[in-house]
Amino acid sequence: MARFVPGSASQPSSEVELTISCRNLLDTDVFSKSDPMCVTYLKTYEIPDWLEISRTEMISNTLNPDFVKKVQLSYKFEEQQLLKFAVYDVDTASPSLQEQDFLGFCECTLGQIVSAGKLTMPLQGMTYNKGELIVSVEELAACRDEVTLQFCGRGLDRKDWFGQSDPFLEFYKVGEDGDYKLVHRTEVIKWTLNPTWKPFTLPIRTLCNGDMHRSIKVMCHDWNRSGNHSLIGEFYVTLQELSVGPGDDTVYLLVHPSKKQRKGSAYKHSGQIRLLRYEYKKVYSFLDYIMGGTQLNCTIAIDFTASNGDPQAPNSLHYIHSHIPNQYEQALTAVGEIIQDYDSDKLFPVLGFGARLPPDGRVSHEFFVNMHPDNPYCNGIAGVVEAYRNCIRQIQLYGPTNFSPIINHVAKFAQAYQDGSQYFILLIITDGVITDMVQTKQAIIRASSLPMSIIIVGVGNADFEAMNELDADTVPLSHNGVQAVRDIVQFVPFRNFQRLNDVNQAKAYLAKEVLMEIPDQIVWYMKNQNITPKQPVVSNNIGDAPPPPYIPT
Numbered sequence: 001m002a003r004f005v006p007g008s009a010s011q012p013s014s015e016v017e018l019t020i021s022c023r024n025l026l027d028t029d030v031f032s033k034s035d036p037m038c039v040t041y042l043k044t045y046e047i048p049d050w051l052e053i054s055r056t057e058m059i060s061n062t063l064n065p066d067f068v069k070k071v072q073l074s075y076k077f078e079e080q081q082l083l084k085f086a087v088y089d090v091d092t093a094s095p096s097l098q099e100q101d102f103l104g105f106c107e108c109t110l111g112q113i114v115s116a117g118k119l120t121m122p123l124q125g126m127t128y129n130k131g132e133l134i135v136s137v138e139e140l141a142a143c144r145d146e147v148t149l150q151f152c153g154r155g156l157d158r159k160d161w162f163g164q165s166d167p168f169l170e171f172y173k174v175g176e177d178g179d180y181k182l183v184h185r186t187e188v189i190k191w192t193l194n195p196t197w198k199p200f201t202l203p204i205r206t207l208c209n210g211d212m213h214r215s216i217k218v219m220c221h222d223w224n225r226s227g228n229h230s231l232i233g234e235f236y237v238t239l240q241e242l243s244v245g246p247g248d249d250t251v252y253l254l255v256h257p258s259k260k261q262r263k264g265s266a267y268k269h270s271g272q273i274r275l276l277r278y279e280y281k282k283v284y285s286f287l288d289y290i291m292g293g294t295q296l297n298c299t300i301a302i303d304f305t306a307s308n309g310d311p312q313a314p315n316s317l318h319y320i321h322s323h324i325p326n327q328y329e330q331a332l333t334a335v336g337e338i339i340q341d342y343d344s345d346k347l348f349p350v351l352g353f354g355a356r357l358p359p360d361g362r363v364s365h366e367f368f369v370n371m372h373p374d375n376p377y378c379n380g381i382a383g384v385v386e387a388y389r390n391c392i393r394q395i396q397l398y399g400p401t402n403f404s405p406i407i408n409h410v411a412k413f414a415q416a417y418q419d420g421s422q423y424f425i426l427l428i429i430t431d432g433v434i435t436d437m438v439q440t441k442q443a444i445i446r447a448s449s450l451p452m453s454i455i456i457v458g459v460g461n462a463d464f465e466a467m468n469e470l471d472a473d474t475v476p477l478s479h480n481g482v483q484a485v486r487d488i489v490q491f492v493p494f495r496n497f498q499r500l501n502d503v504n505q506a507k508a509y510l511a512k513e514v515l516m517e518i519p520d521q522i523v524w525y526m527k528n529q530n531i532t533p534k535q536p537v538v539s540n541n542i543g544d545a546p547p548p549p550y551i552p553t
Contacts, residue, residue: 015140017206018071018113019181020056022087025063025123026130028101033061033227034089036103038133039474040071041084047513048496050084055474058090061227063131066182070206072140073110081110085133087123095475102126106133113137117177138175141210147239148279150199151186156254156271158193159222159230166190166223167232169197169273173208174215183207188223199277204239212240220254220273231256233270242278250275284533286519289526292533295422296342297413300384301406302328302369303430304391305354305399308460311392317431317460318392327459327494329385331429334511335455336381339425349376350384351406356396363398365405400435403428407443407454414450420531423522424452427514431460434467441479444470448477448484453521455514458493467491486524490517 020038027034037058041050056067075081089101104123113119118136122129151169159165168188172180183206189195208214216237221229233254242250253269260267290296309316317327325333340346350369357364368376370387371394378384407426414424434440444454456471458464470477471491477484492513497506526533 014075015072016075016110016114016137017140018073019067019136019138020071020085021064021066021134022123022131023064023134024131025065025087026089026103026126027063028089028103033063034101034103035060035091036062036065037088037090037100038065038067039086039088039097041086042073043082043084044079052474061225068182068185070183075110075114075139077111083108083110083113085121085135087131087133104129104131108135110137118179136175136177136179136181138181138209141205143205143210144283144285145204146201146281146283147204147207147242148199148201148277148281149242149275150197150277152194152196152274152276153220153254154194154272154274156193156195156220157232157256159232164191164193165232167192167195167220168223170219170221171202171207172217172219173206174217180217190223193271196276201281203283208239212243213238218252218273220271235273242275243280245278246275250278283527284523286523288533289420289522290342292535294420294522294526294533295344296339296425297422298336298339298343298348298425298427299406299410300332300336300348300350300369301426301428302350302352302388302391303354303401303428303432304352304395304397305401305432306397307399307401307432307462308397311397318397320389320392325385328388328429330506331457331459331494331510332384332388333381334506334508335427335457335514336384338511338515339427340381346380347377348381348384350378350387351376351409352391352395353403353406354397354399354401356398358394361396365402366409401430401432402436402439403430403434404436404439404443407440407447411443411447411450411452414447414452418451418529420451420526420529420533422451423525424450425455425518426452427455427457429457429459431458432462433464437466438479440470441477444477444489445479445482445484448486448488451522451525452488453518454489455518456489456491457510457514458491458495461495464491464493467493486521486528487517488521490514 022036025034025036035058038056039052040054042053043050054071056069059065084105084107086105087103088097089103091101092099105125106121106123108119108121113135114137120132120134123131123133153167156165156167166188169186170182171184173183174180184200184202186197204210208216217234219234220232222232223229233256235252235254244250252273254271254273256270308318311318319326352367352369353365355364357367369391370378371391378387410424410426456467458467470489472487497510
């Protein structure tokens with residue numbers, strides 16, 4: 001829930017978590033069962049087209065999957081949030097959904113799920129309907145801390161006729177309705193009755209919604225290729241009990257319910273599960289780092305290729321009107337006015353690419369928009385817009401559209417500041433299809449381990465399909481087998497906001513959309529570098545933290 005502030009206004013909203021399961025799916029595989037995956041899409045007033053927001057894991061050989069991966073999103077009481085769930089049988093490793101077998105879809109609103117608590121819907125879209133999708137919801141606690149756990153098994157029951165067992169663990173949290181929902185599944189360890197599973201880390205709120213005394217069910221199964229896994233046994237525990245750490249108090253007996261209920265049986269248990277590691281880790285917020293002095297350094301890159309149209313023609317994306325800002329100017333001010341609040345000196349390096357420069361007409365993919373040979377900085381967003389307008393009159397739009405030089409340029413600075421004191425944001429405003437796609441992918445993959453994020457705003461009506469590939473929200477970006485460490489790109493087409501008649505409203509929605517991932521990207525980097533925020537910085541001097549030195553190329 002939003003913090004209560006007397007004398008203010010706040011939209012009723014909270015963060016919720018959706019759990020997805022399917023039953024009786026269509027079997028599209030000949031020699032085995034389907035390997036299902038569910039893709040979730042969102043559509044709102046601000047997002048008029050279906051936007052993919054999550055993909056579950058693929059589960060092999062089952063028509064009744066219970067997916068571990070959750071969908072987390074903000075529930076807004078006063079807004080209609082449409083959801084679409086599409087289920088696929090995964091046949092290839094390709095991220096393209098066109099290469100997978102479609103099993104059906106269903107649609108509803110987030111409000112319907114919240115109202116019902118659990119919603120069961122028939123899958124549609126096939127010649128004949130087959131199967132249903134079950135989605136349940138729980139409001140998440142504010143706690144974002146994490147716990148790392150590791151377990152081993154000893155003396156587990158033998159379940160295979162000609163071997164031992166292939167055990168794995170599943171963890172379930174109990175909801176307010178009393179139902180247990182799957183939250184984690186370990187790896188399978190083959191041919192052993194004494195497995196040791198790898199450590200795993202979960203958010204506290206995912207495991208028990210921040211309640212250390214909430215019941216957690218742990219089930220141990222023997223994996224079978226058919227997908228019909230055999231239960232070895234189960235036990236119940238709380239995070240509070242696990243918090244005492246490894247020892248005699250955290251050894252749990254596995255009990256098989258059906259064996260326990262047999263009358264006159266000498267059955268005692270089906271083995272032991274022992275806790276090997278318990279580590280509670282505090283997770284800091286974006287504001288913790290900002291208040292601790294982390295500076296955001298924003299570099300702006302502008303596309304000056306000829307595909308934007310002759311800037312002297314009114315239909316050009318670079319046409320300078322005396323009263324109406326063009327799309328480049330709107331994007332610059334919308335995003336820049338937000339970022340400048342976190343930049344201590346309000347000085348922005350602004351680079352251009354794809355133009356011929358005076359006096360000899362040489363083509364450049366990395367030049368200073370203020371046309372100053374040694375200093376690329378512009379004073380505030382007003383200074384950025386002024387430099388942009390002056391630049392248009394001095395250069396010739398040309399091409400091609402190469403992103404990699406600009407990305408590599410900013411990455412050099414991010415490479416030099418990996419201590420948490422600085423975080424770099426590259427805002428690219430462009431109209432066209434990337435011509436150095438391979439080099440751009442490689443540059444982003446290299447930069448994904450650095451304190452750096454990339455925002456791409458697409459202006460005009462070009463085909464931006466390639467940009468969606470770079471914006472790896474659900475499918476990690478990779479090239480030649482090398483995968484990005486994390487998603488650092490956010491792409492938004494400006495045309496999504498052109499339908500709004502109010503320019504200021506369009507700018508506000510644009511800024512919200514392009515900046516929404518930055519806080520989580522910053523926190524992810526800091527957490528994975530084990531950087532803790534410093535004590536809040538108190539200063540009355542605007543220019544206390546100058547930007548890093550700029551090295552012209």
